[in-house]
Structures are given as structure tokens and as C-alpha cells.
Amino acid sequence: MARVYNFSAGPSMLPEEVLKTAADEMLEYGATGQSVMEMSHRSKEYDAIIKQAEADLREVMNIPDNYEVLFLQGGASTQFAMVPLNLMNKNKKADFIITGQWANKAYKEAARYGNARAVASSADKTYSYIPKTTADDFDRDADYVHICMNNTIYGTKYHTLPDVGDIPLVADISSCILSEPIDVSKFAVLYAGAQKNVAPAGVTIVIIRKDFIGNAMDITPTMLNYQTHADNDSMFNTPPCYSIYIAGLVLKWIKKLGGLEKMKEINEKKAKILYDFLDNSKLFKGTVVPEDRSLMNVPFITGSDELDAKFVAEAKAAGFVNLKGHRSVGGMRASIYNAMPIEGVEKLVEFMKKFEEENA
Ligand SMILES: *Cc1c(COP(=O)(O)O)cnc(C)c1O
Numbered sequence: 001m002a003r004v005y006n007f008s009a010g011p012s013m014l015p016e017e018v019l020k021t022a023a024d025e026m027l028e029y030g031a032t033g034q035s036v037m038e039m040s041h042r043s044k045e046y047d048a049i050i051k052q053a054e055a056d057l058r059e060v061m062n063i064p065d066n067y068e069v070l071f072l073q074g075g076a077s078t079q080f081a082m083v084p085l086n087l088m089n090k091n092k093k094a095d096f097i098i099t100g101q102w103a104n105k106a107y108k109e110a111a112r113y114g115n116a117r118a119v120a121s122s123a124d125k126t127y128s129y130i131p132k133t134t135a136d137d138f139d140r141d142a143d144y145v146h147i148c149m150n151n152t153i154y155g156t157k158y159h160t161l162p163d164v165g166d167i168p169l170v171a172d173i174s175s176c177i178l179s180e181p182i183d184v185s186k187f188a189v190l191y192a193g194a195q196k197n198v199a200p201a202g203v204t205i206v207i208i209r210k211d212f213i214g215n216a217m218d219i220t221p222t223m224l225n226y227q228t229h230a231d232n233d234s235m236f237n238t239p240p241c242y243s244i245y246i247a248g249l250v251l252k253w254i255k256k257l258g259g260l261e262k263m264k265e266i267n268e269k270k271a272k273i274l275y276d277f278l279d280n281s282k283l284f285k286g287t288v289v290p291e292d293r294s295l296m297n298v299p300f301i302t303g304s305d306e307l308d309a310k311f312v313a314e315a316k317a318a319g320f321v322n323l324k325g326h327r328s329v330g331g332m333r334a335s336i337y338n339a340m341p342i343e344g345v346e347k348l349v350e351f352m353k354k355f356e357e358e359n360a
Contacts, residue, residue, distance in 0.1 A: 005344040008322035009152050009297060010175065011195040013339040018249040036245045041238050050234065050241075053248035060251055060259060063184050063207055070206040070226065071234040071244050076102070076174045076193040078224070079204065080109035083146065083170055083189060085220040087212055088114040091141045095119045095167070099156060100127040101328065102172055103148035110146070113217065117142075126329065127154040130292040135165040144168040144188055150176035150294050152196070153326040155287065155333065157294040161186060168212065175296050177205065178254060179338060180264035188212050194243055196296070197337045198250055202243030254338070263338060264295075270336050270345045271295045277349045283307075283356040287331065301331035308332060311355055320348050 006013045029036045032045050039046045054069050063069060072078070083106070088094050092114035096107035098121035110116040119138060120131035138145055145164045150157045152175040161169065168188035177192040184190065189208045195201040208226055216225045228236050254263055275293060278286040278300055287299045302308050308331055312324045325331040336345055 002319070004319045004321045005340070005348065006321050007334045007336065007340070007344075007348070009196070009326070009333060009335040010193075011201050012197075012335055012337050014200070014246070015250065015253045015339045018246065018253055018339075021249055022246060037242050039241065041235060041241050046241060049245050049248055050239065053244050053251060056248060056251035056255065057205070060178065060254055061182065061184060061207070066210050067184060068206075068208050068210055068213060068226070068230045070208065070229045071239050071247075072204045072206055072229060073202065073240055075201070075204055076172055076191060077105065079172070079191040079206065080106040081113075082206075082224045082226070083144070083191070084110040084113040084116070085224055086216045086226050087168070087170065087188065088143045089215045089217060090143050091115075093117065093139055093142045095138050095142045095145045095164075097121070097131060097133065097145070097147050097162065098123060099130055099148050100151035100154045102152065102174070103146070106146050106148065106172060114143075119145075122156075126287075127151060127156065128287055128292075129289045130156050130158055133162045135163045138164050138167055140165065140167065142167050144170045146170045146172075148172040150174075150179075150296055152297050152335075153329065153333075155294045155297040155299040156289075156292040157296075159292070175335075175337075176294070178250075178260065178263065179267050179296055181260040194247055196335075197339075199243045199247035202240035203247060205247075250338075266342070267295045267336075267338065270340065270342055271298065273342070273345050273349055274298050274334060274336065277352060281352070281356060283359065284352060287329075296337055297333055297335050299325055299329065299331060299333040301325075305330065307359060310359070311352075314355065315348075315351060318351055320344075320351060 026035055094110050095117050098104050098118050107116050120133050122129050122131045145167050149171045170189045171187055173190050174192040175196045178197045191206045194203045213226045213230050222228050278284050283302050284300050315323050323332045325333040
């Protein structure tokens, strides 16, 4: 067996230790005589799995008691509708900062339900920076302000939160959840699809302050009402059982490593190896302004489409896969989520050095 270094933006690598545990438990979980895949979600064994996953998420992310944790389906994309349906309920207004495709999709979807306003955008420079805003830029009557914390496609990240005054803040954290500590108390809602840093695709994590539950618009489908899921401990219908189980294993792995402070330290070290190389390379160049660089997604280019394609092909042959940039931007992108080992980034940089020498 030869495992590759997988730089995919998502679904992406999972810690090998987690995959091994899952393999060991594939045919029989504990002494149940069955796989977690086959288990009733109402069984006491599964109840223990989902409860432990929630407890570990609360512990790892330091989630205050006045927040509900929900394990839902539909991906982050469903949250683009669920957030406005549930939160755009007082003045039917929400403000958006457009930092890329995902932020834009959230904005467009919200516009179907109320008055969505784009406050700032970095579209003018292919989303290569985070636009600066002040509290005065936002509508004081807005029901919430929405941001995308880490922009998976463009490789930018909010290193400091925008000042939104007293307006509730909502963030899509799909591609940075569990990568470093986050002050949950600053947000009304945080949401993330699991397939970047938490688990295989299937589960979507929503962390919502309890007082934002219970005021959904009348038209809200039952399944898209946060109240439905909060009232039923994410068991209104069948949850994505297996994905939640793997999320639980990933959380145990993070706890063993030393939690999110330690995770951050590792991620900063990993990203620095790659950014330092890019900053000194004569061939490769990062595309994001240094102060807004993501720790998770690192886009870069050579300046020649031909050389980019050659690099991606040769890298693939050498065991570094999924380095092609998003179809909307081209170039390359290395996604270096939690599960990417430091050696993966070190070896990639070695490979890039060699490619640079050969193609100078
Ligand atoms: C991947 C991603 C999404 C889309 O997630 P789905 O689970 O496919 O709906 C949304 N936002 C961000 C920031 C992402 O990285």
C-alpha cells in the first residue's frame, strides 16, 4: 500500500490513526457484533457515540453552555438558506462581506428570503485579500452580518474579526473549523461542512446561540428549522451516523495531540514552510496578500499556464495529488488541513525546489 500526500480542498485527508481505528472497528464496533454503519441511530451504543462526539466538540472548541451543537445534513450549502430562514426574522435584513465564491453564494441565497446587502467585496482583485470594514459600514438594523472565515478557493482568512458592533455575527467556518482556537461567544451562528477538517462528507456542524433558535420564518421547512433539530438532539430524523462517528474519532485525535492551541502551533509551522518557500522562490509565487493568508489553503502560480500544468502532472506522478487550483482561478492550491503531516509539506517543498531548478 502506498498512500499519497493528498492536497485536496475537500473531501480531504483524515488522520491515518483515525482511519486505522475505523478499519479495526469496521466489522464490529466494541462488542456489538455490528459496524457503526449498520447500527440503529436509536440504539444505546449509537447514542453514546453521538453524545461523546458532542461532548468532545464542546470541550475542544470551548463552546459555552448557552450554545446548541447540531449535527445536520445538506452541507454548508444548506446553511446558506437555513441561516436567513431562521435569523432574518426581525427586520428582514442581513449584511454580507463578499470574500469569494462561498460568501457570494451565501449572499445570493439569503437574497431569496429578505434584504441581503453586500457591504464590501474583494472581487476587484480576484479575492486575494480580505476587505477592510468598520462598524459604521454595517446596517444597525441588520438581523446579522455574514462572513466566510476562511476562503477555501482563494486562500484568504480573517485573522481578526470585523467589528460589527452589536449586530449578530454569523460565520461559515467550513475550511478552518478545528484548525485553531476560536472564541465561539463572539458569534450567533457558526457552521461547517465536515469534509475539510472533521470527517468524511455527510455531517454539517452548526453551533448556534440558543436565543437565535425559535424565530424561524413561517415558510421554513421543518427540516430547515434549527428548532426541529435542537428539540430532538439532532435525532429528528436519521443523522449522518457514520460521519459523526468519524468526527468523534478525529476529536479524540485532536485531544490527544493537545487540543486546538497545539493544532494551531502545528498548522502555523506547516504553513510557514510553504509560505517561506513561496516568498523566496524565483518560479513560484503565492497569490494572497501576506496579512490575510490562510493556514489551510495555499494558492500559488508560476505565471505560465503551461508550467502550472506541467507542475501539477509531475507532482501527481511523484505522489502529491490534487494540487490543481480551483477551476475558477487556475494555478495551484495546496490544502494543508489538520491531517496533512508536516513531512507532506516538507516533501512538497523539496519537490517544488527540484522543479524550479529543472525549469528555471
Ligand atoms: C466546501 C465549502 C462549502 C461548501 O460545502 P458543502 O458541504 O459542499 O455544501 C461552503 N463554504 C466553504 C467555506 C467551503 O470551504
